[in-house]
Amino acid sequence: MESGYQIESRPKLGYRLLGSPDLLFPHELESLKSSLVGRRIEHRERADSTQRVAKQLALEGAEEGTVVVAEVQTAGKGRRGRRWFSPPGGIYLSIILRPQLEPPRVPLLTLLGGVAVAKALRRGCGLKPKLKWPNDVLLGGKKVGGVLTEVCAEAEVINHCVLGVGVNANFGVSQLPRSIRETSTTLLEELGRPVQRLRLAREVLEQVDRLYKGIRKPNKILEEWRSLDCTRGAWVRVDGAQGVFEGRALGINSNGALIVRLPSGDVKKILAGDVSIKLKGS
Ligand code: BTN
Numbered sequence: 001m002e003s004g005y006q007i008e009s010r011p012k013l014g015y016r017l018l019g020s021p022d023l024l025f026p027h028e029l030e031s032l033k034s035s036l037v038g039r040r041i042e043h044r045e046r047a048d049s050t051q052r053v054a055k056q057l058a059l060e061g062a063e064e065g066t067v068v069v070a071e072v073q074t075a076g077k078g079r080r081g082r083r084w085f086s087p088p089g090g091i092y093l094s095i096i097l098r099p100q101l102e103p104p105r106v107p108l109l110t111l112l113g114g115v116a117v118a119k120a121l122r123r124g125c126g127l128k129p130k131l132k133w134p135n136d137v138l139l140g141g142k143k144v145g146g147v148l149t150e151v152c153a154e155a156e157v158i159n160h161c162v163l164g165v166g167v168n169a170n171f172g173v174s175q176l177p178r179s180i181r182e183t184s185t186t187l188l189e190e191l192g193r194p195v196q197r198l199r200l201a202r203e204v205l206e207q208v209d210r211l212y213k214g215i216r217k218p219n220k221i222l223e224e225w226r227s228l229d230c231t232r233g234a235w236v237r238v239d240g241a242q243g244v245f246e247g248r249a250l251g252i253n254s255n256g257a258l259i260v261r262l263p264s265g266d267v268k269k270i271l272a273g274d275v276s277i278k279l280k281g282s
Contacts, residue, residue: 089170107256113147116207240273
């Protein structure tokens with residue numbers, strides 16, 4: 001592939017760089033200020049899923065902080081076995097982490113990912129996203145990004161985790177399947193102009209790095225997540241391992257689980273599942 005850099009050639013004066021392509025090349029991303037996340041960047045023009053590539057690298061012993069980034073995914077993975085549609089123009093990356101964390105605390109990594117994306121959108125694009133438990137990044141109530149955490153653990157020990165981030169950036173919602181168009185948005189739709197994906201991807205990695213440093217004392221992550229939460233206080237429908245039910249979301253506990261009060265008054269702790277926000281009675 002052509003590198004896509006626009007270069008003006010001026011006789012005797014040499015070359016002048018007019019602009020660089022908006023591709024997520026490793027040498028552009030590697031200038032990260034961060035200390036751990038992004039130490040090694042693996043760039044693919046096309047991957048089936050950056051999660052799969054990152055998990056393979058992790059099994060082969062890739063160092064913590066390694067990032068796999070792709071311009072396009074042909075089999076992007078979402079939560080709960082769903083697909084993540086990944087046309088050109090989006091941000092698709094997976095980060096290998098080896099946290100010293102008890103397995104019940106793994107949901108904190110998903111929350112960390114959501115906070116990182118929300119902060120990056122704020123800093124990089126001036127937007128004010130909200131988070132819906134556990135991992136949806138929303139703009140105006142529509143999903144613009146998601147986080148997928150996959151863990152390889154043995155008994156009480158985590159071998160590695162792969163934290164995947166997808167952001168609908170420089171494409172229109174018409175690129176997404178009809179079934180999710182109503183509930184999804186993209187940065188292009190919201191801003192009316194393309195964003196600098198490189199800047200945004202860098203910002204995401206820097207934010208993950210910042211938050212990951214505090215993963216063993218997660219109060220800061222929980223506090224930041226709570227400040228972005230649009231679920232708390234809402235009437236929600238939960239579809240998870242414990243079945244489908246509705247109730248009032250009371251917020252998250254210190255492990256990142258969602259606490260919901262049922263109409264009966266009973267309180268449930270949700271570790272995994274889908275949550276939709278309802279108007280009571282609808
Ligand atoms: C979700 O909201 O369901 C999670 C979406 C996670 C998508 C990202 S894109 C980069 C990484 N590679 C994948 O195949 N999935 C994650």
